[in-house]
Amino acid sequence: MDRLNDKLLKIASELTTLYEREQFQRPYNINLIDELHAGENAHSRILRMLLQYRKKNEYPVFASFVDWVLRYTDVTDKIEIVAPRFTCEEERIDVLVEEVPHYAFIIENKIHCAIDQQQQIERYVDLVIRHGVPVEHIYVIYLTSDGNKEVSDISLTVKAKEQLGITEGTSGRFIEMNYRDDILPWLEEQVLPECTVREELLVSAVRQYIDHLKGMFGMRLEELKVMDKMVIMVKNELGLDSLEQVIETKRDLEHLNSSIELIMKKEIETIGNTYIRDVLKKFTDLNDYDLNCSFGLMNLWIRIKPKNWNKCAFSISFEDVTIYGISHFDVNNNPVDNAVRADVIARMSPLGFRTSLWWPCWKRTDKKYIMPDASFWLNVQNLYRDEVAEYVKRCFEEVYEKTKDLDL
Numbered sequence: 001m002d003r004l005n006d007k008l009l010k011i012a013s014e015l016t017t018l019y020e021r022e023q024f025q026r027p028y029n030i031n032l033i034d035e036l037h038a039g040e041n042a043h044s045r046i047l048r049m050l051l052q053y054r055k056k057n058e059y060p061v062f063a064s065f066v067d068w069v070l071r072y073t074d075v076t077d078k079i080e081i082v083a084p085r086f087t088c089e090e091e092r093i094d095v096l097v098e099e100v101p102h103y104a105f106i107i108e109n110k111i112h113c114a115i116d117q118q119q120q121i122e123r124y125v126d127l128v129i130r131h132g133v134p135v136e137h138i139y140v141i142y143l144t145s146d147g148n149k150e151v152s153d154i155s156l157t158v159k160a161k162e163q164l165g166i167t168e169g170t171s172g173r174f175i176e177m178n179y180r181d182d183i184l185p186w187l188e189e190q191v192l193p194e195c196t197v198r199e200e201l202l203v204s205a206v207r208q209y210i211d212h213l214k215g216m217f218g219m220r221l222e223e224l225k226v227m228d229k230m231v232i233m234v235k236n237e238l239g240l241d242s243l244e245q246v247i248e249t250k251r252d253l254e255h256l257n258s259s260i261e262l263i264m265k266k267e268i269e270t271i272g273n274t275y276i277r278d279v280l281k282k283f284t285d286l287n288d289y290d291l292n293c294s295f296g297l298m299n300l301w302i303r304i305k306p307k308n309w310n311k312c313a314f315s316i317s318f319e320d321v322t323i324y325g326i327s328h329f330d331v332n333n334n335p336v337d338n339a340v341r342a343d344v345i346a347r348m349s350p351l352g353f354r355t356s357l358w359w360p361c362w363k364r365t366d367k368k369y370i371m372p373d374a375s376f377w378l379n380v381q382n383l384y385r386d387e388v389a390e391y392v393k394r395c396f397e398e399v400y401e402k403t404k405d406l407d408l
Helices: 002-025 032-036 039-049 060-070 120-131 157-162 179-194 201-215 221-238 241-288 338-353 374-384 385-402
Strands: 085-087 097-099 103-111 138-144 175-178 290-296 301-307 312-319 323-328 361-364
Touching: 002 221, 039 060, 039 085, 039 097, 039 103, 039 179, 039 201, 097 120, 103 120, 120 138, 120 241, 138 179, 175 179, 179 201, 179 312, 201 361, 241 301, 241 374, 241 385, 301 385, 312 385, 323 385, 338 361, 338 385, 374 385
Parallel strands: 103 138, 138 175
Antiparallel strands: 085 097, 097 103, 290 301, 301 312, 312 323, 323 361
């Protein structure tokens, strides 16, 4: 097994060399979305922009999207679209399209595999119900990159399943879609043909986005040619002449990948504990605050609770982007009084804070802390070190100094 692992690692290195050489030799190609390194929020904004396209008092792109979505449900009644409202990132919902009281489509964007948050879908459904949309007219679209990420029970709770009509035999109004198999073909087959020649900028934007998604999934023509060369190299190097050999090698690779993922998980936890938690603990112990932390790939969660706060805590959390502020422990069973919530945001909004259901006040972190991906954790280890913990302390003090006298 060790010899096979060595061979697989050697081939992986050779494949990287081949890929980089072929990339260098490719014809010049530019895609602005590639260059801007679009995150989940950018993809959500692009999706909202497309959905809200209006022509002759109709919404043809949104209408085609609804038809595409409803193919995955048992709904037979046609949804009448008159005057929808399109929002992005309001109240922490990635994309929301609603026409109160007739329908609402909640889109939870996980294109870059952001981790599910506690009661996330349940919270969003409850929020839209408060807007005035009956629960039976609410649809939730769980939008992933390629369909491999599954929703967790911590987000899609028992209550959320009941609200969305999910049973053992049907997914109800909870629809799992992905960019590769749904959004990309929908853009090519439905959206692009709907754009008129006169709308040059719109046509250009849609084409750029289609090309960007194809690039994400290795579906550009030039990349497919490179992939063919890589397949031939792997087949020859490993001597894969039968299906049995392919299956066995795939299994070995999965074992190797699982081992690497476990090693990476432990390394990130060690980095987080060494450079963030241990430094913060000196601060929280000195001030008699409670401290809880969780670190991982695409996971950064820190909670500091002063002794005089019983319903809330200061939190830093990755939720599509990393945010910080005051968060509830349980918004359903022990919520902050509305008057107190209003007082919080009145004090914090001049500093750029916003409010949502679970966060009496929140704001995005500085840009370099916004995405806890592999590059972030490498920077924590090699560049930032104690800097992240010091930044967290400053964020906490910014919030606590303004709100420490409130009943939180």
